[in-house]
Amino acid sequence: MTATQTRPEAAPMTTGRTINLIQAVTEAIAEEMERDQRVVLFGEDVGARGGVFMATAGLQERFGKNRVFDTPLSEASIVGAAVGMAVRGLRPIAEIQFADYMGPGFDQIISQAAKIRYRSGGQFTAPMVIRTPSGGGVKGGHHHSQSPESYYTHTPGLKVVMPSTPYDAKGLLKAALRGEDPVIYFEPKRLYRAAKGEVPDHDYVVKLGEAAIRREGSDLSLIGYGGVMPDLEKAAGALAAEGVSVEVIDLRSLVPWDRDRVLTSVQKTGRAVLVSEAPRISNFMGEVAYVIQEQAFDYLTAPVGQVAGFDTPYPYVQDKVYLPGANRIVAACVQALNY
Amino acid sequence: MIQPFTPEPIRFVAEDGTPVQPLPERYTPEVLRDLHRLMLQAREFDRKLITLLRQGRTTFYAQSSGMEATQVGLARSIRVGHDWVWPYYRDHTLGLAMGVPMAELISQCLGTNSDSCRGRQMPHHFAAQRQNFVSISSSIASQVPPAAGNAMAQKYLGVDEITVCTFGDGATSEGDWHAGMNMAGAAQAPALFVCENNQWAISTSIREQTASETIHIKAKAYGMPGYYVDGNDIIAVMEVCGYAAEQVRSGHGPALVECLTYRVGSHSNADADAEKHYRTREEVDAWLARDPITRLENLLAHLGHPVTAEDRAAMIAQTHREVDEQVLAAEATGQPDWRIMFEDVYADLPDHLRQQEAFLRAEQTGGRA
Numbered sequence: 003m004t005a006t007q008t009r010p011e012a013a014p015m016t017t018g019r020t021i022n023l024i025q026a027v028t029e030a031i032a033e034e035m036e037r038d039q040r041v042v043l044f045g046e047d048v049g050a051r052g053g054v055f056m057a058t059a060g061l062q063e064r065f066g067k068n069r070v071f072d073t074p075l076s077e078a079s080i081v082g083a084a085v086g087m088a089v090r091g092l093r094p095i096a097e098i099q100f101a102d103y104m105g106p107g108f109d110q111i112i113s114q115a116a117k118i119r120y121r122s123g124g125q126f127t128a129p130m131v132i133r134t135p136s137g138g139g140v141k142g143g144h145h146h147s148q149s150p151e152s153y154y155t156h157t158p159g160l161k162v163v164m165p166s167t168p169y170d171a172k173g174l175l176k177a178a179l180r181g182e183d184p185v186i187y188f189e190p191k192r193l194y195r196a197a198k199g200e201v202p203d204h205d206y207v208v209k210l211g212e213a214a215i216r217r218e219g220s221d222l223s224l225i226g227y228g229g230v231m232p233d234l235e236k237a238a239g240a241l242a243a244e245g246v247s248v249e250v251i252d253l254r255s256l257v258p259w260d261r262d263r264v265l266t267s268v269q270k271t272g273r274a275v276l277v278s279e280a281p282r283i284s285n286f287m288g289e290v291a292y293v294i295q296e297q298a299f300d301y302l303t304a305p306v307g308q309v310a311g312f313d314t315p316y317p318y319v320q321d322k323v324y325l326p327g328a329n330r331i332v333a334a335c336v337q338a339l340n341y
Numbered sequence: 342m343i344q345p346f347t348p349e350p351i352r353f354v355a356e357d358g359t360p361v362q363p364l365p366e367r368y369t370p371e372v373l374r375d376l377h378r379l380m381l382q383a384r385e386f387d388r389k390l391i392t393l394l395r396q397g398r399t400t401f402y403a404q405s406s407g408m409e410a411t412q413v414g415l416a417r418s419i420r421v422g423h424d425w426v427w428p429y430y431r432d433h434t435l436g437l438a439m440g441v442p443m444a445e446l447i448s449q450c451l452g453t454n455s456d457s458c459r460g461r462q463m464p465h466h467f468a469a470q471r472q473n474f475v476s477i478s479s480s481i482a483s484q485v486p487p488a489a490g491n492a493m494a495q496k497y498l499g500v501d502e503i504t505v506c507t508f509g510d511g512a513t514s515e516g517d518w519h520a521g522m523n524m525a526g527a528a529q530a531p532a533l534f535v536c537e538n539n540q541w542a543i544s545t546s547i548r549e550q551t552a553s554e555t556i557h558i559k560a561k562a563y564g565m566p567g568y569y570v571d572g573n574d575i576i577a578v579m580e581v582c583g584y585a586a587e588q589v590r591s592g593h594g595p596a597l598v599e600c601l602t603y604r605v606g607s608h609s610n611a612d613a614d615a616e617k618h619y620r621t622r623e624e625v626d627a628w629l630a631r632d633p634i635t636r637l638e639n640l641l642a643h644l645g646h647p648v649t650a651e652d653r654a655a656m657i658a659q660t661h662r663e664v665d666e667q668v669l670a671a672e673a674t675g676q677p678d679w680r681i682m683f684e685d686v687y688a689d690l691p692d693h694l695r696q697q698e699a700f701l702r703a704e705q706t707g708g709r710a
Contacts, residue, residue, distance in 0.1 A: 042497065068497060078517050079524035082486020083493055086504075089475060090425065090494035109517065113480040114487055122468035122476035123459035124685045158686050182688035211691060258691035 018202040024194040026168035026201060027057045027133070030175035031095060033205070035065050038093060041179060043070045045080055045097030045133075054099055055135060055194055081107035081132060085114045085184075088128040093179055101136035101188060102145045108153070115184040116159030131178045131185045136164075137229040137279055138325055139192035144316040149228075149280035154186045155256050156284070161210055162256040164188040166231035168199040170254055173208030180207065190229030197232070213260035215267070219249035222335055223267040225290065226277035227253040230326050234277055237331035246339065256286050261293055268298045273338045275307035279325050282310040304341035307334040343584040345566035346558065350601050353576040356631050358639025368576060370646040373637065376417070376575055377648060378656055380409035380634050383434035385660040386443070387606070390450060393668065394610055399450045401464045403431045407573075407605035410633035411537050413438040414578025415600075418586050419505055419533075425473040425495070427488035427506045430466060431537070431604075432477070435507065441469040447667045454674035459681045482512040485521030485534070492530035492595065503531045503589045511542025513556055522597070526563035529594040533586050536597065537572065539604035544619040557599035565595045572600030573633040576640075603628035679705050 021029070035041045043058060043065075049072040052059030062070040073080050077098055084096040098104050104111070111132070119127045138147035154162045161183050165171040171189070178185035190197075216231070217238050226234045231252050238248035249267050253259055268274045274294050276287040291306045309326045317324055343351065355361050387404040394402045405412060408431070416438030419426070428435055433446055445457060449467050452460035458468050458476070468476035475491075478484060488506030495502045512518050513536060525532040536556045540547045553559060560567025566588075570581040578600055585596040605628060607615045616622045638648050683690065683698045690698070 074520075074523050074527050076520045076523065079486045079489060079520035082483070082517065082521060083490030083524055083528075086427070086487035086490025086492070087494040087497075088490075089487065090491045090498075092494045092497065094490070106516065106520070109480055109483055110486060113478050113483045117478070118476055119688070120685045121458060121462045121466070121478075122470075123457050123461065125457060125468050125470040126476050127688070129688075161687070258693060261692060 018200045020198055020200050021168050022195050023165070023168050023171045023189070023197040024055060024057050026171040027175060027189060028059060028061070029201070030172040031058065032061060032064065034176055034179045035061070035069060038179070040091065040093040041069070041095065042087065042092055043095045043097070044073050044083070046075055046099045047072060048097050053097065055191065057133070057189070058097065077103050077105070077107035078110055081110040082114065084130045084132065085110060085118070085128050088130040088184075089118065089126050094130045095179070096130065096132045098132060098134040100146050101134040101150050102148045104134060104150060111154070111160065111184075111186070112157045116157045119183070120159060127182060128184050129182045131175070131187050133175075133187045133189060135191035135194070136188040137190045137192060138316055138321060139229060141318065141321050143318040147316040147321070149278065149311065151186070151188055151256060152280055152284055152286045155286045155289075159184070160257065161185045162188070163210055163254060164190060164228035164256065165254060166190060166193060166228055166252055167197055169201050170208050170214070170252075172201050173206055174210065174254065177207035177210055181210065185210070188228060192229050193232070208254065210255045211258035211260055212255065213263040214252045214254055215263070216250040216252050217248065219247035219271065221247045221271055222273040222275060222338060223249045223251060223264070223271045224275050224277065224331070224335065225251045225253065225264060227256065228278070230277050230279055233326055233328045233331055236328040237335060240328065240332055241335055246335070248335065259290070261297070264290065264294065265297050268294050269301045272301050272303040275309065275331065275334045275338055277309045277326055277331055279311045281313045282308065283313050285310050304338040307338045309334045343568065343581050345568050346561070347569050350569050350571040351577050351581055352571040352574050353580060354574050354636060354640050356636055356639070358636060358641075358643040360640070360643075364576060365580065370641065370644060373641055373644070374646070374648075376413060377634070377637050377641065379413045379438050380575070380637065381653070381656050382660045383409050383413065383437055384634060385657050386433065386437065386664060389661060389664040393450070398668070399464045401609060402450070403465050403609045404606040405431050405434045407628065407632065408537055408539055408602045409434055410575035410578055410637070411572040411600040411602045414575045415505070415507070415535055415582050418579050418582035419503070422472055424502050425475065425491050425504045427475045427484040427491065427504065428477055429484060429508045429512065430477050430479055431509065432507055433465065433467065436467055436469060436472070436474055439472045439474060441467065441472050441474060443663060444667045444670065445469060447664065448671040448674070451668070451671050452676065453671045454677050455671050459685065460677040461681065461685075482508060482515035482518040482521070484508070485512070485518050486524060488532055488534070489521045489525035489528065489530055492525060492532035493528050496528070496530050501590055503533055503586055505533045505535060505586075507535045507537055509542060510536060510538040510540060510547050510550055510556060511545065513559065514550055522559070522563045525595040526565050531589045531592070532595040533582070533589050534595065534597045535582065536599045537602060538599050539602050541604050541608070541620070543608040544615070546620070555599060557597055560597035563595075563597075565597055568596065568598045570598060570600050572602030573631050573636060575633060575637055602633070603631070605629060
């Protein structure tokens with residue numbers, strides 16, 4: 003078993019500044035608004051208030067009420083208006099205050115945003131970004147903690163991303179805004195201020211569909227995305243102390259997702275444990291597990307492990323128990339290692 | 342001056358063709374004859390497409406017979422190709438009158454290679470880029486919030502376009518209808534909402550749909566004028582929609598127009614015999630007596646420019662000929678093959694779709710391609 007090491011791409015070394023994830027979101031929006039007049043930003047309380055998490059703080063002051071504005075309290079019209087603006091030639095960023103409130107906008111996402119390019123034969127398109135905080139760990143109960151990404155990965159026509167570092171948050175958001183398709187951009191809210199990291203001073207994007215190897219290893223591939231990533235790294239560190247070499251992969255982007263990087267890793271290690279905090283049934287990681295067993299069956303020395311949320315509504319008091327956490331991840335890894 | 346919130350629908354021409362108020366000068370006999378030709382063409386298009394449906398050459402059709410004055414009148418109230426339209430699924434007459442070529446409409450209904458929508462939607466769900474006639478979704482009222490956004494973009498861009506959004510009476514019960522109307526009102530966006538109130542949502546009557554006496558009064562709650570118009574009187578439709586469109590264009594915020602009309606045919610092929618199941622023959626007959634094409638013919642006769650039986654027959658024959666030719670031309674282009682499934686899902690072709698395309702290619706070509 004080899005010692006773990008960190009690849010440069012996991013934390014790009016630059017002369018840049020250290021910021022947190024929410025600052026990365028703000029910077030990405032500001033820079034894209036600066037370079038492209040078509041970019042507008044709106045949602046509930048994003049203007050003078052700067053968003054309930056302050057992701058849009060100062061932007062209305064800087065870019066004016068024409069480009070950064072508050073909307074009626076209506077997710078259907080926020081998403082729907084974004085579709086119409088995109089069709090007419092703008093690059094809207096629609097903020098949904100919590101992913102738990104995407105429900106009223108669901109039909110706009112699946113019937114309009116996701117399908118207008120396809121059904122019109124490319125005559126009309128909806129390049130837009132829906133930003134929304136998701137995931138648990140903030141004592142929010144089920145209406146401020148859910149992880150609904152699998153609803154959207156199940157809808158062709160949408161791209162779905164979830165960063166876990168400031169570098170990726172900024173680069174993915176910029177890439178999403180420069181793309182030609184609707185992107186659902188989930189922001190793991192418990193990492194908003196907890197995740198800190200360097201971002202370069204120069205302009206950059208993180209291409210959608212490329213996973214990042216956070217830590218190289220040879221015994222087991224530990225794969226996750228979003229809010230659980232610090233727990234994966236903690237679990238890998240604990241296992242390293244026991245002499246186990248764990249490769250940690252951050253998917254970053256679910257649709258499209260980086261099959262090549264995942265399969266290459268699993269073919270090397272022979273073991274995979276998949277981690278997310280979304281409920282288990284129809285969890286996106288089920289697709290990752292399927293592809294691993296289909297494409298790398300002969301390499302596997304243990305069944306693909308999964309650590310997910312439970313198939314209960316997200317609880318309030320048992321917030322921390324519900325979430326995967328490093329210990330549960332270590333246990334799943336040990337099970338795979340001892341198989 | 343056209344007034345909002347009138348207790349009765351605004352009307353210019355009585356059913357017998359007598360003007361009930363002075364007709365503006367722009368309605369010359371030539372203009373009226375042109376409107377008549379468009380309405381009759383749309384009516385015959387319906388008849389021909391229903392025949393194609395019965396022959397199994399298309400699989401769905403939503404006729405707009407009885408609603409021609411509303412749709413043609415609306416088309417003639419806006420700047421085609423400049424303004425934007427988010428239509429609903431019963432708007433082929435609107436499309437035709439906006440100059441969407443019959444060949445395109447028929448190709449879409451048949452799903453042939455000549456279909457600019459690439460055979461991906463069920464029939465009668467058109468999209469026409471040149472006319473800014475945005476792709477139709479079957480999901481009721483889902484065009485309303487995007488129409489509000491389209492208009493907000495126009496306001497942001499500072500252009501003098503407006504956005505027109507059409508829907509039936511049933512759509513006004515949907516949450517998205519409320520959401521879109523409210524958004525447009527709050528944003529003071531240049532949107533013209535037009536309710537084609539044909540009084541039936543498949544088999545649900547307007548009385549079962551809402552306890553509201555009319556649709557147009559709902560505009561009040563969104564801070565916009567609501568106009569109530571006789572949707573079978575094309576002059577009234579053009580006067581009201583034309584006025585409302587220019588008010589919207591000149592920065593007065595959005596407006597709602599309710600065109601009171603009637604769906605004389607069935608909803609679609611799903612309920613081919615409406616009178617057998619949910620409405621009376623007497624009700625339909627009463628509305629047939631208020632037919633918009635007959636009314637315009639009565640007006641032309643009243644003005645001393647009658648449409649003769651020969652004129653009528655010639656126009657009908659011309660439309661039938663045109664439909665027949667376009668159907669044959671469309672069918673001759675063939676049906677798109679499996680490849681079109683993977684295009685236009687995204688701007689690019691992600692790896693997972695590339696792999697699925699390769700799988701289907703092997704299956705469909707037996708490994709020969």
